[in-house]
Amino acid sequence: MSLFEIALIGGMALITFSIRYGLFAVGHRVRFNPLVSRALTYVPVAVLTAIIAPAMLLPGDGSWQLSWQNAYLIGGIAAILIAALSRNLLATIFGGMLVFFLWRWLLA
């Protein structure tokens, strides 16, 4: 393992554990500022969408690919539709990947 990997895993482990254990360690009931707890509910959606959008629209080298030849875009749109209709994680993963691979195969 490289030094980078040790620092990465050590740092990630420390940060994640501190977040999970911090309140358990303090032990008494905490009241979040309502604004903070509202903000926290938006974190997963905001972070994950911020990863999804560039991965669909600017895959690979980071150049704009708004084209039907972009399998990441087509597969992503399929996954969004499946997720909206089924609300099922497994169906979304497998359906999205199926469309993605089929699209790449058809274009190849």
Add this chain to the structure above:
Amino acid sequence: MSAHLKAFACGARDTLPMLLGALPFGIIFGTLAIASGLSMPATLLMSALVFAGSAQFIAVSLVASGAGLAVLLATTLIVNLRHMLYSASLLPYVRQLSPRWKVPLAFWLTDETYAVVHRHYLDANASNEHKHWYFLGSCLAMYSNWFVCTLIGALLGSSLPGMAGWGLDFAMVATFIGIVVPLLRTRPMLLSAVVAAVVAVAANGLPYKLGLMLAALAGVIAGVLAERWSLESGKLTGGVDEPV
């Protein structure tokens, strides 16, 4: 079977559907980590010591794109902040436990276990005395499943070196879509996603993947503002946060 073991087994059993969902996620994480250039021991150690699926996924995709350590750790912090909400919500039930219990239960607290265990703590029919055993059962089921799936994925990834070019990174995109879309039930949530997406695409060229942070921050602010705004207008019209 003793009452402890029974509660433990029930916790593991009730977590089964979650295990199925995590299964492909774990395997894909293992293959992606190897494809991103992480070594086999580092891949396994990350699942063993960090044990946070989304953060691990994002970390390996950032490693592949050459992000620095500071960005990786800051992203981990942001992505995992939601766990603070979980521990705040479970705190009334675990505060009387000794650190011998609290430390491992906190270490193993994931989205899935939170969902299962919180429901159980609210269940008035179950005996309160053994609920931390149920919690532990759910934790260990998730943890062993995650580790084994990572191992399978990492072995697959290293025996098929060409996998990096297969576009498996799309699996991560599909997984995240499957998590996000069902959450978009209110207009502020939808707006938060749209703003995060626009900023992420516009700021994609920024160094150190700073665009991700910027987009996440913009998305959160947009959501909070939209919620306040819709609450205020809701007072006038009577409708609050109607689902879209």
